[in-house]
Amino acid sequence: MPKSKQQRQLFYLMPYGLWLILFVVAPLVLLLFQSLTTQDGHFTLHNYALYFSSGTYLLMTFNSVWYAFLITIITLLISYPTAYLLNQLKQKQFWLLLVILPTWINLLLKTYAFIGLLSKTGTVNNFMSLFGIVPQQLLFSNWSFLLVASYIEIPFMILPIFNSLAEINPRLEQASRDLGANRWQTLRRVIMPLSMPGIKAGIQAVFIPSLSLFMITRLIGGNRVITLGTAIEEHFLVTQNWHLGSTIGVILIVAMVITMIFTRDRKNSRKRG
Amino acid sequence: MRKIITSMMTIIVIILILFGTQHYLSSKTGTNVSSDKVLNLYNWGDYIDPALLKKFTQETGYRVSYETFDSNEAMYTKIKQGGTSYDLAVPSDYMIQKMKREKLLLPLDHKKLTGIGNYDSRFLNQSFDKNNHYSLPYFWGTLGIIYNDQYVNAKDIQHWDDLWSPQFKNQIMLVDSARDGLAIALITQNKSVNDKSRADLAAAQAKLRTLMPNIKAIVADEIKMYMAQNEASIAVTYSGEASEALSNNKHLHYIVPSEGSNLWFDNIVMPKTAKHKAAAYAFLNFISDPKNAAQNAEYIGYATPNKKALALLPKSIRDDKQFYPNNQTVSHLQVYDDLGQTWTERYNDAFLEFKMTQR
Numbered sequence: 001m002p003k004s005k006q007q008r009q010l011f012y013l014m015p016y017g018l019w020l021i022l023f024v025v026a027p028l029v030l031l032l033f034q035s036l037t038t039q040d041g042h043f044t045l046h047n048y049a050l051y052f053s054s055g056t057y058l059l060m061t062f063n064s065v066w067y068a069f070l071i072t073i074i075t076l077l078i079s080y081p082t083a084y085l086l087n088q089l090k091q092k093q094f095w096l097l098l099v100i101l102p103t104w105i106n107l108l109l110k111t112y113a114f115i116g117l118l119s120k121t122g123t124v125n126n127f128m129s130l131f132g133i134v135p136q137q138l139l140f141s142n143w144s145f146l147l148v149a150s151y152i153e154i155p156f157m158i159l160p161i162f163n164s165l166a167e168i169n170p171r172l173e174q175a176s177r178d179l180g181a182n183r184w185q186t187l188r189r190v191i192m193p194l195s196m197p198g199i200k201a202g203i204q205a206v207f208i209p210s211l212s213l214f215m216i217t218r219l220i221g222g223n224r225v226i227t228l229g230t231a232i233e234e235h236f237l238v239t240q241n242w243h244l245g246s247t248i249g250v251i252l253i254v255a256m257v258i259t260m261i262f263t264r265d266r267k268n269s270r271k272r273g
Numbered sequence: 274m275r276k277i278i279t280s281m282m283t284i285i286v287i288i289l290i291l292f293g294t295q296h297y298l299s300s301k302t303g304t305n306v307s308s309d310k311v312l313n314l315y316n317w318g319d320y321i322d323p324a325l326l327k328k329f330t331q332e333t334g335y336r337v338s339y340e341t342f343d344s345n346e347a348m349y350t351k352i353k354q355g356g357t358s359y360d361l362a363v364p365s366d367y368m369i370q371k372m373k374r375e376k377l378l379l380p381l382d383h384k385k386l387t388g389i390g391n392y393d394s395r396f397l398n399q400s401f402d403k404n405n406h407y408s409l410p411y412f413w414g415t416l417g418i419i420y421n422d423q424y425v426n427a428k429d430i431q432h433w434d435d436l437w438s439p440q441f442k443n444q445i446m447l448v449d450s451a452r453d454g455l456a457i458a459l460i461t462q463n464k465s466v467n468d469k470s471r472a473d474l475a476a477a478q479a480k481l482r483t484l485m486p487n488i489k490a491i492v493a494d495e496i497k498m499y500m501a502q503n504e505a506s507i508a509v510t511y512s513g514e515a516s517e518a519l520s521n522n523k524h525l526h527y528i529v530p531s532e533g534s535n536l537w538f539d540n541i542v543m544p545k546t547a548k549h550k551a552a553a554y555a556f557l558n559f560i561s562d563p564k565n566a567a568q569n570a571e572y573i574g575y576a577t578p579n580k581k582a583l584a585l586l587p588k589s590i591r592d593d594k595q596f597y598p599n600n601q602t603v604s605h606l607q608v609y610d611d612l613g614q615t616w617t618e619r620y621n622d623a624f625l626e627f628k629m630t631q632r
Contacts, residue, residue, distance in 0.1 A: 039614065056626050115495075120504050137443070139504065140490040222490025223449060223628050234625065237346050238451070239618045 028253075034246035047247040057231065057248070064227040065255070067146070068210035072157075074150045075206050076199070079157035083198075084191075086158075087165045096162060103155045111219050114148045115139065118220075140222030148220045149213055156209075157202040164198025165191070200263040208256045228252055311336045312552040315352075315359040317539070318343060322572035329559050335552040352377055352544045359546050360553040366538045369408055370401040370611040378407045379543045385554045388561025396578035399538065399608055408540035409557055410578035412570070414512035415598065415606060416453055416535040419496075423524050424506035432530045433461045436507070441487045446500070446508040449493045451624035452609055453535065454481060457509065460533045460607075467610040471619075478623040485630050500525055511537065512596055516574040519595075527595040529602055536606035538578075 038044050051057050086095050102110065117123045118138040125135040138144055168191065176186040214229025223230070228248055235245030312329075314321075318341040326337045340359070342348040345368040351357055353375070364372060372378050383389060383405075389397075392410060402408045420430050424444070429435060436445060436457070447454060456466040458477035468474065489505050497514045499505055501521035508518075515527040541560070543553055559565055566582035576596050577583055583591055591597065612620060 056622070056629055059629060115498075119499070119502055121502055137489075218449065218492055219495060222446075222492055224490070226625075226629055231625065234621060237344060239614075239621045240346055240350075241614070241618060 031246045031249050031253075034243050035250045037243060039241070039243065047244050050244065051247055051251065057228075060226055060228055060231055061251070063225065064211050064229075064252075067149070067213075067225060067227060068207050070146055071149045071153055071210045072203055072207045074146060075153050075157040076202065078150070079154055079161055079202065080199070083158050083161040083165055084187075086162055092166075096158075099158050100155050107152060108215065110152060111148060111216055114144075114151075114220060118144055139220060140224055142221070142225060145216060145221035145225045148216055149210060152216075153206045153210060156205040160201035160205065161195060161198040164195040164201075168194045203263050204259060207259055211255060212252055309549060310334050310552070311338060312549055312556055313338050313340070313358055313360045314556070315340050315342065315348060315357075315362040315544075317341060317363060320363065320539075320573060322569050324572075325560075325565055325569055328565070329556060332559065333552075333555045335549075335555060337556075349377075352546060355546065357546050358548045359544050360549045361541055361547070361556060362544050363411055363539050363541055366399065366401045366540070367609045367611040369540055369542060372542070372544070373402065373407055374611070377545055379545055379547060380406050381409070381543060381557070382554075385558075386561070387558045391561050391563055391566070391579050391581040393578055393580040393583070395603060396538070400610065401538075401608060402540065408542045409561065411539045411541050411560070412513075412573065412575040413536065413538050413578050414576055414596070415529045415537070416448075416456065416509070416511055417515065417527050417529040417595075419500050419508045419510060419515050419518055419525055419527050421500070421503060421506045421522075421524050422526060423503070427526065430507065431528065432532055433457050433534075436487060436509070437484055438487075441507060443487065443489050444506045445484075445487045445489060446496050446505045446510075447484075447488055447491045448496060448508075448510045448514075449491045451621040453509070453511075454491075454624050454627065455620055456535050456607075456609075457481070458484075460530075466535060466607045467612065469612070469616055474619060474623055478627055481624075481627050482630050485627075491628055497521075513573075513575050516596060520574065529595075529598045529606075531602050531605065533605040533607060536603070536608050538608065 035047055036043055036045070038046060082099070086092050086099070089095055115122075119125075120135050120137070120139075122138075124138060129135065172190055172194070173186055176190045177183075181189065211227070212229040212232070213227060214233055217223065217225045217227055217230055228251070232245050232248050232252075235241045235248070312335045314337055316339065320341075321339075326339065330336055342351070345365050348362060348364060349368060349372065352359065352362065352372070369378070386409070389405070389409070396410045396413055397405050418430060418436070420427070425441075429438065429440070435441075452466070455474070455477050458480040459466050459468055459473065462473070462476060462480060464473050464477065468477075490499075492499065494514065496508050496510045497518035500508050500518045503522070503524075510518075512527065512529075515525075519525045519527060541557060543550070547553055560569070561579065563579060563581035563585055566577050566579040567585040570577035570579075570582060570586060571590070577586075583597070611617075
């Protein structure tokens with residue numbers, strides 16, 4: 001056993017350090033290296049040039065960002081009121097558990113369940129036919145894609161917002177009301193700014209994975225929605241051009257870093273609240 | 274801190290115990306079947322009748338260790354990177370060509386193959402493996418059209434060009450594969466499915482784009498499920514997928530357009546990682562045996578290239594023109610060549626651009 005406190009700290013840090021190097025740093029370096037080389041191992045910026053000169057990839061990037069943006073907005077609009085109401089309930093931990101429960105189920109299973117719901121002979125159409133509505137084409141549309149993607153991401157938005165709302169001292173709300181602010185003003189000027197860190201964390205947790213969703217684009221979207229995830233899958237599995245695939249991967253990472261910077265929890269935001 | 278260390282230690286001890294048990298168990302079973310009486314078979318998931326594996330072990334004493342892959346590319350990567358000891362694998366046509374070129378395959382000694390005479394000569398000596406130096410056919414099939422007779426008249430959908438008919442607006446499911454999608458367009462323009470001309474590829478892409486209004490979705494293996502559920506009235510997919518869909522919905526039918534289509538093969542090869550060659554040859558001869566091949570074909574539902582096995586199959590299967598098309602149709606079928614890296618990417622890019630077409 002190492003003796004001094006510092007040595008001991010170092011000893012305990014080792015597994016974490018090794019873990020980070022093996023599973024975080026090394027893959028990132030490999031990805032960057034792959035993206036900067038060609039099939040025969042030369043260093044080149046060719047992959048990046050190809051990417052930025054191709055209308056297809058740029059359009060796909062735009063699609064990815066646009067759909068990730070829509071998914072984030074939809075989940076935020078649903079999650080904030082939900083988290084707010086959950087916080088007012090007596091058994092809030094229990095209700096929160098119910099919201100979190102779907103995340104215990106495998107993503108693919110949930111997607112297949114939606115196929116059962118939305119297909120032509122599915123539950124939704126059967127129910128509608130009770131009211132004399134002819135079966136509609138629900139699958140393979142942008143809407144069904146947004147619906148399923150938002151459904152899957154909602155718990156990841158609710159959880160951080162719920163936590164940040166739960167941390168707010170209820171007396172602040174009372175004080176605001178005592179000082180003459182109405183419900184809406186209290187929400188707008190007190191609660192919302194104080195829960196901002198939760199909203200930002202939620203946006204990060206939803207926007208970033210949404211950028212590279214790909215199974216749902218095919219299963220539910222029928223490839224009507226094509227995002228960068230599709231292109232990465234294709235380059236790694238079909239054309240086996242891992243270099244171009246890695247380039248797209250690096251671009252996604254950069255997009256994620258940008259998102260992180262924009263939604264960073266600035267130190268002075270607390271003071272303003 | 275002490276708690277963490279204790280729990281870590283517990284985990285390590287448990288791992289050691291499990292490891293020891295596993296070692297003990299494997300050494301125990303090893304006494305029954307010596308470790309080199311084994312065959313490592315690398316195949317697609319659910320692509321052999323499990324009863325045949327048992328029978329093989331009973332007849333020859335070789336225990337079969339069956340591992341599966343879900344795409345040719347995944348299998349190729351694993352064999353190329355080594356560290357495995359697969360004795361036999363079942364790649365498709367173009368992949369055999371690629372593996373052969375990269376010296377990943379061992380040639381087969383025809384003197385040791387007792388069953389090669391059972392195969393239909395139409396399915397031997399293919400372009401991807403001349404004289405079957407490296408492979409024996411396992412199953413074959415086609416690319417074709419599934420239609421649902423509740424919504425579509427058989428006479429309206431006999432040829433690839435019928436897909437473009439305005440009456441099928443938003444009704445077709447297309448398989449998500451660059452080679453197959455472009456093959457359809459190339460065939461309608463009387464070009465080879467292995468065409469390597471930029472102008473022809475661009476023309477095929479343009480033709481495919483005009484199909485977009487009729488396309489409901491571009492999906493993969495899910496096609497068989499969607500078709501069985503009546504989600505779409507027409508789908509373009511492989512015969513293997515079609516046979517599964519057809520067995521779940523009696524309104525579905527499969528046709529191979531007579532003007533031509535893709536003919537695909539899954540052949541058995543011996544990768545260079547093979548360690549148990551005697552076992553491999555024993556298996557090749559076992560599966561070439563008409564009785565076994567027929568049993569396998571009945572279980573899997575794909576078309577067998579084994580002529581003598583075909584004769585043993587029930588009449589309803591043998592005479593099914595959907596999966597055993599007549600000679601004239603077969604003569605128009607084309608096998609995919611390995612296009613090489615550059616052209617594989619060109620085909621995929623063309624297909625990706627097509628998928629991005631706004632609807």
